Amino acid sequence: MLPRRYLPVAVVTAIASYIVWSLAGGASDFSGREVVSLIAASLFWLSLMALAAYAVQAGVDRYRDHH
Numbered sequence: 001m002l003p004r005r006y007l008p009v010a011v012v013t014a015i016a017s018y019i020v021w022s023l024a025g026g027a028s029d030f031s032g033r034e035v036v037s038l039i040a041a042s043l044f045w046l047s048l049m050a051l052a053a054y055a056v057q058a059g060v061d062r063y064r065d066h067h
Helices: 004-026 033-066
Strands: none
Touching: 004 033
């Protein structure tokens, strides 16, 4: 499970990588656009998966505590 102290990092990474991904996708004036876009997209989806996994685990923990 993702430690609670890393949640802000995952949120900031998701937001920042989405912004970079969007900007890199629309930019055509530099040669590394595809690499930057791929890295940003990967970071974005990994961050979202980490947040989703945390939310699911927190729900499971709450369910176990109440039953």
